Amino acid sequence: MSKFNEIFLDLEAAILNQRFISGDLLPSENELVKTYNVSRETIRKALNLLLEKGYIQKIQGKGSIVLDIKRFDFPVSGLTSYKELQDAQNMNSQTIVVSNGLLPVSEELANHLKLSVGTPVLYLERLRKVHGEVVIIDKDYLVTSIVPSIPNEAAEDSLYHYIEQTLGLSIGYAQKEITVDPITEEDKRLMDLQEDTHVVVVRSDVYLEDTTLFQHTESRHRLDRFRFVDFARRRNSL
Incomplete structure (x- = not known):
């Protein structure tokens, strides 16, 4: 499995288990780069998967906000x-x-x-x-x-x-x-x-x-x- 898929699954689990709830901001790209020890491009691919699946919305100047996945x-x-x-x-x-x-x-x-x-x-x-x-x-x-x-x-x-x-x-x-x-x-x-x-x-x-x-x-x-x-x-x- 590719590294960005592993990161996507880890963040997805964090959202589903409500470590991040609706309205929360995910850690910044820089913070995620340090946490997972990967390139910014890898983090962006993982975040794009979260975006495509409806877990987050990217907001200019703020980052990635967690959506209410139930509603x-x-x-x-x-x-x-x-x-x-x-x-x-x-x-x-x-x-x-x-x-x-x-x-x-x-x-x-x-x-x-x-x-x-x-x-x-x-x-x-x-x-x-x-x-x-x-x-x-x-x-x-x-x-x-x-x-x-x-x-x-x-x-x-x-x-x-x-x-x-x-x-x-x-x-x-x-x-x-x-x-x-x-x-x-x-x-x-x-x-x-x-x-x-x-x-x-x-x-x-x-x-x-x-x-x-x-x-x-x-x-x-x-x-x-x-x-x-x-x-x-x-x-x-x-």
């Missing part, structure tokens, strides 16, 4: 794709496409999408594995007159990238609802839930820039792996 940040107000979140937070993640085809809409879904009951929509269901566990089920219902089909390769990578870059559409905004719901039989079957009895569900109606509603999403998250964050500024009441 990832999901912005409440932003309209960000899972792929963009995955890349931004170095999530060790895999997407599995379960369903990709036409589905007649139910009455409830027809109300969301402003369609007649039974109208075919493009239904996309994907599982998100993080560190080897399925912790999210994403369900997307797309109006076929706007998005007629999605190749599986694009669904595994980024739905929004395909819509914007390949179809040339401009995604504008979304209306979101966040609830904590009891788990379903499908949740039990598809997710690694452990002893959980509830999941966090984010439902969104998504619009193009021209205000055309084209998508309804339902994203079901395991409780212990995500936190939903936002930035709020108080407005002067005067």
Whole structure:
């Protein structure tokens, strides 16, 4: 085994065993060079492995900060794709496409999408594995007159990238609802839930820039792996 892999495994164990906890700074590169008696390049390779696995984030002028490896940040107000979140937070993640085809809409879904009951929509269901566990089920219902089909390769990578870059559409905004719901039989079957009895569900109606509603999403998250964050500024009441 290469020396940088040995150092990576040693630092990984220190994080997993909570010798370093979320928010801690790892020792500087100079300190690690002295500790392990290796070159700076070897230390940088080990740190890059930690970065790729989602254990740390490098901050200019500060060093390598340890991330909360159990929870990832999901912005409440932003309209960000899972792929963009995955890349931004170095999530060790895999997407599995379960369903990709036409589905007649139910009455409830027809109300969301402003369609007649039974109208075919493009239904996309994907599982998100993080560190080897399925912790999210994403369900997307797309109006076929706007998005007629999605190749599986694009669904595994980024739905929004395909819509914007390949179809040339401009995604504008979304209306979101966040609830904590009891788990379903499908949740039990598809997710690694452990002893959980509830999941966090984010439902969104998504619009193009021209205000055309084209998508309804339902994203079901395991409780212990995500936190939903936002930035709020108080407005002067005067």
